[in-house]
Amino acid sequence: MSDDERNGLLAAAIGLREQGRTEAARDRLVELAARWPQDAEVAYQTAWAHDVLGLEAEAVPYYERALTASRTGLSEEDRRGALLGLGSTFRVLGRYEEAVATLRGAVEEFPDDGALRTFLAMALFNTGDHHESARLLLRLVAATSDDASVRRYRPAIEYYAEDLDATV
Template sequence: MSSTPPPLPPHALDRLRAAVRLREAGDAESARSELLALSGTYPRDPGLAYQTAWAHDVLGREAAAVPFYETALAGADALGAEDRHGVYLGLGSTYRVLGRYAEAVATLEAGLAAHPGDGALTVFLAMARHNTGAHHEAMSALLTLLADTSGDPGVRAFRKAIAFYAEDLDRVETGD
């Protein structure tokens, strides 16, 4: 028995695409209703689960989004890279919003392992680490990202110093 569900049939894919268009057009509630109906028929499809989770998130229904994100993550190998990234980011940030900080850190770390150097995952992981009390790691990650990616002229002028202190933020010079 395969652990990967069969692909959605064409009529279900059409309904899924239509629901995504509804969400993208700002009608997240209609999208959610359609996605829930489809999910009842195809409960293990990771792409459908991801879109259903996303529709819940857009509506501020984070707790209801979690089981759909978890289903999507369980089948993430069947998703494209962009959707896999979205699942890690969505589930990790949703865990964080719900106060499930350790799960947020673990999910976002797994996301960064799968998508090394991703700025969005780095930022959300820093927030989750802050919530767990790992302030040094959070600040270091944000400073490194800032030094590496900022186009701000002031930041660019001090990029080397910012990157240096990102490595050792608590460093104190005791020279003359």
């Protein structure tokens, strides 16, 4: 099968998902993933289709394949999405340590991605590391808030984010 045919089939499957026909999309994507097992983009879209349906355990191997497949690489945006998807899926499945490891690596790779930092904070909370979880979220709020009152207190928020137990 040619790349043009693969691209057309993949676009059609993604279109089904975007139209809300998630079961049909998943069925098509599973078929495509079987045909192109080393195709990162197909694996990523297949993982996503499983996640949309709440089939997180079934999504994991597709996310892992997407992040290691060699036939076609993921775009930067899709790599971010696959890392976030895998980390979030691990968290939903109660695999908190794997979620933290995946999301921590993703944050190192994409340090400016607030969504990755947010999901890492959630996973850290689940592991009991409440202090680091709150620190990440406070830094994110201080750096990204458009709220005038938050901006006014940004230096204080950033200071206390480093040591939540600090007093004056």
